[in-house]
Amino acid sequence: MDELIERAQAGDHEAFGEIVQRTAPDVRAFIAAFCPSAAQIDDLAQETYVRAYQKLKGYSHEGLLVAWLRGIARNVVFEDRRNRRREAPLKSDALNALVDERVHQRTASSDVGRKVDSLKECLDRVGGTSRQLLEDFYVKEHTSEAIAQSLGRTASWVRVSLMRVKRKLAECVEAKLSTPRAG
């Protein structure tokens, strides 16, 4: 990665593109924690990388590049949030507005980066049917009805099973967060 960064700092676009490709999942997941709306993640991630490119020469190789990018992403997200509130009244319904506000409060008081990293590690441990359920639901974006059909189960079974997997993930994340960070 260091060599890629040096090449990108020297103006090599391809090297920067490679950095984007390698870091995008981590940066996007971080943004998603602040802003669950999938439609906005693309824009915010793109803006993050444009700003990173402009600031890249000032990057000093101290600490991880992903952490540096997440710092930029945090600023982009907060700026976007302020602008949204200032410029356009929320068009979303009462439930979405409640959820948005609560997500905002949650991100203001937690180490989002560490939570995302912990969740990533916990996800890597999920296998078998649980993994299949997660991939069908989140990656293939199948509805619980569609998953139920393919598995010969009921939609309720799928929904409850998904919640169980997520609960285990949440417990795993909690356990990791309660362990002091190494170093």
Added chain:
Amino acid sequence: MQNTRLDELIVGYAEASLSDTDRAELTRRCQQDPQVLDRLAEETQSDAVIRELLHGGDPLAARQRAMRSIKELDQTASPRELGAAVVSSLKGEGTASRRPLRRSRPRKTSWLPFVAAAASVLVLVGAFFALRPKPPEPDRTAATVVEVVGTCELTREDGSESARKGARVLPGQTLTTAAQSSAKLRYADGTTLQLQADSSYSLLAAVQGKPGELLQGVVEADVAPQPEGAPFTIRTPHGLLTVRGTRFVVEAEAEGTKLQVSEGKVEIADKDASTRALVSAGGKAEIRTEGVLLRFLPTADAYIQNNVTQNDETLRVEDKFHDRVSYLHFRIAGIGTSTVRSAKLRLRVTNDPGSGTLRVFRGEHSKWNEETLSRSNAPRDGEAVGTFKGRMSKDNQVVVDVTSLIKGDGDITAIMRLKKGCNDVWFCSREGTHPPELIVTLGAEDAQSR
């Protein structure tokens, strides 16, 4: 029981499948119980993060978008212009390929001393505007000609005239470009349509949305995000494209309509809307008489020669002097609930022709990339999904029917092997000039899931 009910409501919220009654129930419970709201917020947040961690948000698409943006920034000559370009892009101005971002917040200034003065001015201005007749609402369905090259014609109900820069094009009117000519239309929301030579585009009337019809030719569209329920649509002689704010090129030819999406997503459907697909950034699709065709390029490809992974401009297969096996990774998207009628793997024979039996297998997993692929972690052969027998001549195409490879959306791996003792062959890889293509033809949607 209560928790199970809440679980169901929360999953329903995540997949946007709540009925009005269920939604009202969840809203009420959130309003009454902060713990329920906290739980829903936590689940929504973790849903979004899990989705990104599992899916990766298509890192290649993220790379392409970022590359386009930085190239545009670099094209500005001086730091001052660079700054201006950034500000412009933040304001959503110009023709930058990334979608317009919301305006940057102005720098904080010490504004308090101005409040009192501003308030009194506002009272006067408010009174002026209250008494002044309201200006007419801008017609959001009309467009303006902002660029004309060569000969272009605007056809209205009362006849035709030469299209000039600044001319308004209203619903029911048609803009036509002659050979070696082009024209650009811009809507009030910043959406632009670039008509290439020999093209004809009509604006259609509608209560909501911005419908148009591409009668012939090619349009490059850069569509600003559209309001919910009021999409931008383009009808062609063969089908309908529904756009949610994106960049794409559409071409209406005699035999079909071609679509290439460079950013965002476009829904493509045939004439009677019996077959439809969602085409994402980097995707290509066609509407033809036989159905909707989706074209996929490999997201990764490489071959393993003996025990060494090779990632060059070729994909080689052999089981004679060398052991060479090729791997192709595709990210299939947009099929949704449509039925796959056929899938063809199209390969171009490059430097070394061959002959014999080429066999294609489904890879048992697709968790590899060109950097990590090795003999030890390469996917093993799953079911055989296609075979080609015969000569594979240099610069010719080899087409293998791999219909059973496609089970729906998601990542897949195709493994290519040549039968033992056959004459080895080299195909062009994705790094070469004629990359492999996977062409998926869709039929009508599964009626049960519609």
